[in-house]
Amino acid sequence: MRRLLAVLLLALATLPAFSVNPDEMLADPVLEGRARAISEHLRCLVCQNQSIDDSDAELARDLRVLVRERLTAGDSDEAAVQYIVDRYGEYVLLNPVVAPHTLVLWVTAPVVLLVGGIVVFIGLRRRRVLPKPPAALSAEEAAALEKLSSR
DSSP states (O other): OHHHHHHHHHHHHTSOOOOOOTTTSOSSHHHHHHHHHHHTTBBOTTTSSSBTTTOOOHHHHHHHHHHHHHHHTTOOHHHHHHHHHHHHOGGGBSSOOOSGGGHHHHHHHHHHHHHHHHHHHHHHHHHHSOOOOOOOOOHHHHHHHHHHHTO
16 A cells, blocks of 8 residues: 555656646745746747746746736736736736727637538438439440340
8 A cells, every 4th residue: 555655645646737837936925826827828838838826937937926026016807817918918917908900809619619510411412312324225226235235
């Protein structure tokens, strides 16, 4: 049982840890919680598919520090995020906003899926249509066939 517990603890120790360094953390647990919540929704501009909370990049560290500075200065969560967006653009948000200028981003995928579904439906429907049975042989064709088969 002890060996199993030791293996489990070792496995847990190898899980990736958050990239927030101890020197970045705020002393106030409430502010630190707010900073972590904000950091989870901001994109690392170097890694691009990680939040700044998960990234080891130097720019991600700078952004984490900047978020904490804004919160200690008294900014609300929204104001801190807006400060980062104003400085780096909307690309820094992991989830893009729904706005007129991002409408194409939100509408394209469902439209492509719908058009693809219609194309597949029409293709399957056409495939199911059975060909017409051949017409009966005319008298001349029957005679020619009889003549060929009797040879």
